[in-house]
Amino acid sequence: MTWFLDNFSHIRDLALTHLWLSIVPVVLGFVIAVPVGWWAQRHSRWRALVLGSGGILYSLPSLPLLVILPGILGTSFLDPVNVVVVLTLYAVALLVRTAADAFAQLPPDVLDAATANGHSGLQRVVRVELPLAGPVLLAGVRVVSVSTVSLVTVGAIIGVTNLGSLFTDGFRRDFTTEIVIGVLAVVAIALLLDGLWVLLGRILLPWSTKTGRAA
Amino acid sequence: MIEYRNVGKTFADGTPAVGDFSLVLPSHTTTVLVGSSGCGKTTLLRMVNRMVDPSAGQVLIDDVDVATRNPVDLRRSIGYVMQHAGLLPHRRVVDNVAVPLRLVGVPRAEARTRALDALEKVGLDAALAEKYPRQLSGGQQQRVGVARGLVADPNILLMDEPFGAVDPIVRDDLQQELLRLQRELGKTIVFVTHDIDEAFLLGDQVVILRKGGEVAQVGTPAEILAAPADDFVRSFVGLDKGRRTLRIQEVDGQRIVVDGEGRAAGVLA
Amino acid sequence: MIEYRNVGKTFADGTPAVGDFSLVLPSHTTTVLVGSSGCGKTTLLRMVNRMVDPSAGQVLIDDVDVATRNPVDLRRSIGYVMQHAGLLPHRRVVDNVAVPLRLVGVPRAEARTRALDALEKVGLDAALAEKYPRQLSGGQQQRVGVARGLVADPNILLMDEPFGAVDPIVRDDLQQELLRLQRELGKTIVFVTHDIDEAFLLGDQVVILRKGGEVAQVGTPAEILAAPADDFVRSFVGLDKGRRTLRIQEVDGQRIVVDGEGRAAGVLA
Amino acid sequence: ACGGDPTKAGSDGDSKGDAIVVGSAAFGESEILAEIYAGALNADGIEATTRLDIDQREAYIGAIKEGSIDLFPEYTGNLLLFLDPNATATAPDEVNKALEAALPKGLDILEPSAAEDKDSLNVTAAFAKEHDVTSIADLAEVDGLKLAANPEFKTRAYGIPGLEKLYGITDIAFTAISDGGGPATLKALTSGKVDVADIYSTTPSIAANNLVTLEDPKNLIAAQNVVPLIREDATSEKVAAVLDEVSEKLTTEALLELNTALAGPSKPSAAKVAEQWLKANGFA
Amino acid sequence: MSSVFVEAADWLADPVHWSGVDGIPHRLLEHVGYSALTVAIASVVALPLGLWIGHTGRFRGFAIALTGAVRALPTLGLLTLAVLWVGIGLTAPIVALVVLAIPPLLAGAYAGIEAVDRRTVDAARAQGMTEWQVLARVEVPLALPLILGGVRSAVLQVVATATIAAYIGLGGLGRYLIDGVAVRDYPQTLSGSLVVVLLALVLDGAFAVVQRLAVRAA
Numbered sequence A: 001m002t003w004f005l006d007n008f009s010h011i012r013d014l015a016l017t018h019l020w021l022s023i024v025p026v027v028l029g030f031v032i033a034v035p036v037g038w039w040a041q042r043h044s045r046w047r048a049l050v051l052g053s054g055g056i057l058y059s060l061p062s063l064p065l066l067v068i069l070p071g072i073l074g075t076s077f078l079d080p081v082n083v084v085v086v087l088t089l090y091a092v093a094l095l096v097r098t099a100a101d102a103f104a105q106l107p108p109d110v111l112d113a114a115t116a117n118g119h120s121g122l123q124r125v126v127r128v129e130l131p132l133a134g135p136v137l138l139a140g141v142r143v144v145s146v147s148t149v150s151l152v153t154v155g156a157i158i159g160v161t162n163l164g165s166l167f168t169d170g171f172r173r174d175f176t177t178e179i180v181i182g183v184l185a186v187v188a189i190a191l192l193l194d195g196l197w198v199l200l201g202r203i204l205l206p207w208s209t210k211t212g213r214a215a
Numbered sequence B, C: 001m002i003e004y005r006n007v008g009k010t011f012a013d014g015t016p017a018v019g020d021f022s023l024v025l026p027s028h029t030t031t032v033l034v035g036s037s038g039c040g041k042t043t044l045l046r047m048v049n050r051m052v053d054p055s056a057g058q059v060l061i062d063d064v065d066v067a068t069r070n071p072v073d074l075r076r077s078i079g080y081v082m083q084h085a086g087l088l089p090h091r092r093v094v095d096n097v098a099v100p101l102r103l104v105g106v107p108r109a110e111a112r113t114r115a116l117d118a119l120e121k122v123g124l125d126a127a128l129a130e131k132y133p134r135q136l137s138g139g140q141q142q143r144v145g146v147a148r149g150l151v152a153d154p155n156i157l158l159m160d161e162p163f164g165a166v167d168p169i170v171r172d173d174l175q176q177e178l179l180r181l182q183r184e185l186g187k188t189i190v191f192v193t194h195d196i197d198e199a200f201l202l203g204d205q206v207v208i209l210r211k212g213g214e215v216a217q218v219g220t221p222a223e224i225l226a227a228p229a230d231d232f233v234r235s236f237v238g239l240d241k242g243r244r245t246l247r248i249q250e251v252d253g254q255r256i257v258v259d260g261e262g263r264a265a266g267v268l269a
Numbered sequence D: 001a002c003g004g005d006p007t008k009a010g011s012d013g014d015s016k017g018d019a020i021v022v023g024s025a026a027f028g029e030s031e032i033l034a035e036i037y038a039g040a041l042n043a044d045g046i047e048a049t050t051r052l053d054i055d056q057r058e059a060y061i062g063a064i065k066e067g068s069i070d071l072f073p074e075y076t077g078n079l080l081l082f083l084d085p086n087a088t089a090t091a092p093d094e095v096n097k098a099l100e101a102a103l104p105k106g107l108d109i110l111e112p113s114a115a116e117d118k119d120s121l122n123v124t125a126a127f128a129k130e131h132d133v134t135s136i137a138d139l140a141e142v143d144g145l146k147l148a149a150n151p152e153f154k155t156r157a158y159g160i161p162g163l164e165k166l167y168g169i170t171d172i173a174f175t176a177i178s179d180g181g182g183p184a185t186l187k188a189l190t191s192g193k194v195d196v197a198d199i200y201s202t203t204p205s206i207a208a209n210n211l212v213t214l215e216d217p218k219n220l221i222a223a224q225n226v227v228p229l230i231r232e233d234a235t236s237e238k239v240a241a242v243l244d245e246v247s248e249k250l251t252t253e254a255l256l257e258l259n260t261a262l263a264g265p266s267k268p269s270a271a272k273v274a275e276q277w278l279k280a281n282g283f284a
Numbered sequence E: 001m002s003s004v005f006v007e008a009a010d011w012l013a014d015p016v017h018w019s020g021v022d023g024i025p026h027r028l029l030e031h032v033g034y035s036a037l038t039v040a041i042a043s044v045v046a047l048p049l050g051l052w053i054g055h056t057g058r059f060r061g062f063a064i065a066l067t068g069a070v071r072a073l074p075t076l077g078l079l080t081l082a083v084l085w086v087g088i089g090l091t092a093p094i095v096a097l098v099v100l101a102i103p104p105l106l107a108g109a110y111a112g113i114e115a116v117d118r119r120t121v122d123a124a125r126a127q128g129m130t131e132w133q134v135l136a137r138v139e140v141p142l143a144l145p146l147i148l149g150g151v152r153s154a155v156l157q158v159v160a161t162a163t164i165a166a167y168i169g170l171g172g173l174g175r176y177l178i179d180g181v182a183v184r185d186y187p188q189t190l191s192g193s194l195v196v197v198l199l200a201l202v203l204d205g206a207f208a209v210v211q212r213l214a215v216r217a218a
């Protein structure tokens, strides 16, 4: 506890960095995955391929990706961009499937009615399909968000500072308090972000009964 | 006036839905297409607003081939009501009803006012306007669907088993409501059902269909009952099963009409 | 004989479903409980096989309080048919029908033979026996449900809107089939529906229920039509809307019976 | 208290301010040394900030090359091995000479300190007694030797290959633990899961657990003197003077004390530990 | 970049890397062994619990909250904590990985049971099935695709994350990653990663087939 107070500003800096490193991949992943998922859903021939590559992407272990990426991207070794890129890849991999499923489960008679009422193609996508896919997309974002917050810590092994640094540091110093505080802080950030998504869901999807349930 | 001229439809996957169908639907009347499941009713109905394009023949509205019209514009000019209401679950009731108006550019405030009028017309309480569809009963949702079909005051209203999913008591109400509205508004209604009782109640003109959209008989309900065209029609309207062959029986001094199956059908006035 | 003695039910969440219900259902007859949605029909029905336990009063079968019986054994001795057939999607049709037999330890081979008999009894082709439920039409599934209800030859058969989800033409068939079976088997049937026509067709005794399981009237169909107990019954059976007030009209030399709403109801024999 | 905003690290190289950025590796001693360098420079009016906890040598050497870091506390032997994987020098002077030669353009080292922290092979007192070992050479007599160390021990010249070549020790069951001779390695040793553990020589746990550090008569393990590694364009006479003074005052014992302080019950930050040393040595 | 891949191909082709304790077959076996052990332990804990929650509907909110919170636990933190508590060896990484594997297994089990049509369950009970019979003969067979889905994602996560456990001294394919990073032997790191990816893909494909069979049966 005293250690926590003594190092509060350090932990806070790490937490802020961590938050940042988590939010960016989730948001980027969402922005990329939704159109891709929508498209894949529309073109059943490509669906399996797109979702399959998503699966492959997701099974890539994070650690080697983090090490190899600077060579491919030409980024600096310490650049948090590496972590952001890797986590964005994971987020896209997971969310593409969610998005495809979300658009697949839209009630056909509602879509049919929307067309029959005179929505043009684009109007239907923007005004009907996207909002109706909202709850499932939100559920997907929540799952991705939690796992991203937890994955960011792996970056600490290769020197990208975040709350995971408390693990590597505590490990070397034989200092469990530091690790426990790190774990708690990570969980807290995950819950905080989750709360944020739920709140966002309440605001954007007031009509939805379930604000998304982890699948 | 809507006219089908030698219309045929085979779907992309090779399913033949309609063979060769011709019919004239007079304006300001209700024509009911009735037939059992899969006989092509929906397919025929959806040709009117180009949700389905015929693979042969033409559909004409007031002598204009719909194939020459932009489908989105066409749909905006025609009301459409379907079995599961098809309301947008993420929009409030009033906004659902306002959709056809908003799509043609009516400002939001005016659209909502007119939507409220339409809701009143179909007998829905204004208090429901701000609810979401799922908060309504099945029957109320259907009324909302009808309100949406009517809100833009289209000349033509397509109704595809609009009361098929609600329970019989509510269905009775909705049917009465529709009869009342039609007396008031005089739209050209194309109504699809597989319930012959509903067809006889609502239809000025009833079209009994066989598989493949083949016309078995066209006429008023009384004409069909009095002179069924063939055994298919006879069986379809229930004349063979005794449901329609009634006799009179005295109970407690009342003259009860009983059908061929022994079911009490009503009391003779 | 089944007897309800001052039965009441309030669900765990506080919903009052049935207030104070008493009734005797004679053996070897069909009693139909009819009423609109939520009036407590299902709740009452399920008290017979202890799928619901009453919170007040008793349900007796041949003078034995069901509360004293082991629920699993009780259920095995009573047939139950429900609206959505409730078939096990992962078992073949014949195995579905055999379930009640297998549960009481009948060997597989014998159970399947008896299941095939039951399928034949309800008019299903033996070719369907090896299919899975989803490969059957709604009407066929309902027949399988009835076969399952009958296979163990129970004295009592509970039927909860068994034909509510099939289209009217198939429903007519199923109703006829049930009438035929009942003439043959003479079970004690408790039948729930919200369709008054169905109630009048099938019921030896018809019980019209109000909200909360309150009895509005009990009697034979003809008795109820001839002397409705009050306005609720009158309206429920349709005597107020003109559906049941019939008159005669000549068309093409036939005497057509027309109801108060102008719908052609049938031809007078 | 430590660490810059890592989200800006990528651009630090291009828009370098005047401040000298001192980096550190991700272990306590390196952090303390970095804080000491920065503290001493600041005390002398040269602005310096720190950028701690960089785990891989490749990462921080890359960072120094690209300019996001200017100064780094290094160890002569390891740095040499990194720059020239085939280097064979082990004695301090040889290492220093080879290191000077191996440095890439733009990088420089200042005067190495006498303070040294290097890999050392340790056994428990009980093991030492039972098998009668005091030197690495004695290990050749032990059958089925189990050894724990950082993963690189497996392939480095001072590791398994060296033990085989110089001392003729074969058939070692090796367990890699990435904690730099930290608690997990120690626990493996004290619990008997392994017989020998590679622990940095200035680690307090050696003394605290009565471990026996084995002698290295054949100079298997290269000298590891603390040395400031610096970018040429960040250095100046003034900077060099300050750091040379620091290096002069640092001793191996001082490193051990610093590490002991860091591991103390209150788990003070590296900055605090460094501050005390600076004060005690007249840099405040 | 491409040169790294060429070197990795050479590394993989080198027979030295296919034999002995540090050879690919042995490391692969270790990896599969750890993963199987982990998933087995986690299944014993999570599946019965999930089935019970799904069947009774009790503690559902608790299960959702728990799986959410456990998902948020960073594996690296758990690994380092566990190793400080129990020391190196198999226990620490297995504990951390079991914790990782529990949420998908639990969620698959209770969501699978929950997704079974309540009317089917009701009908089964009304025919006179005991609670056990309802669970074993109706709910579990019908939930099988989703339960297997849970096992599938648990297996994939464990296989991918077991590599991180090499950081605290575990064997398996993660050794190539951690050792390779430690001495900057990127061909080795990349080769190790490729083998892990291949393993993951093979397992994923196998599960896809099994799941499809289960769907067909259900």
Ligand SMILES: Nc1ncnc2c1ncn2[C@@H]1O[C@H](COP(=O)(O)OP(=O)(O)OP(=O)(O)O)[C@@H](O)[C@H]1O
Residues within 6 Å of the ligand: B011, B012, B013, B015, B016, B017, B035, B036, B037, B038, B039, B040, B041, B042, B043, B044, B194
């Ligand atoms: N989009 C489609 N693609 C292929 N076949 C179709 C399509 N829509 C309908 N069909 C087929 O065309 C035939 C007629 O279908 P339609 O929907 O018009 O029947 P319906 O009379 O409306 O039946 P229901 O009473 O069940 O609504 C059926 O065999 C149906 O399976």
Ligand SMILES: Nc1ncnc2c1ncn2[C@@H]1O[C@H](COP(=O)(O)OP(=O)(O)OP(=O)(O)O)[C@@H](O)[C@H]1O
Residues within 6 Å of the ligand: C011, C012, C013, C015, C016, C017, C035, C036, C037, C038, C039, C040, C041, C042, C043, C044, C194
């Ligand atoms: N398990 C339950 N828990 C709480 N309330 C219930 C439960 N089952 C039924 N109810 C309530 O009890 C009342 C009677 O329900 P019941 O299902 O018996 O009606 P019903 O007459 O069968 O209606 P329907 O025609 O819609 O099937 C309703 O208000 C219903 O919401």
Ligand SMILES: [Mg+2]
Residues within 6 Å of the ligand: B041, B042, B043, B160
């Ligand atoms: Mg249709």
Ligand SMILES: [Mg+2]
Residues within 6 Å of the ligand: C041, C042, C043, C160
């Ligand atoms: Mg009911």
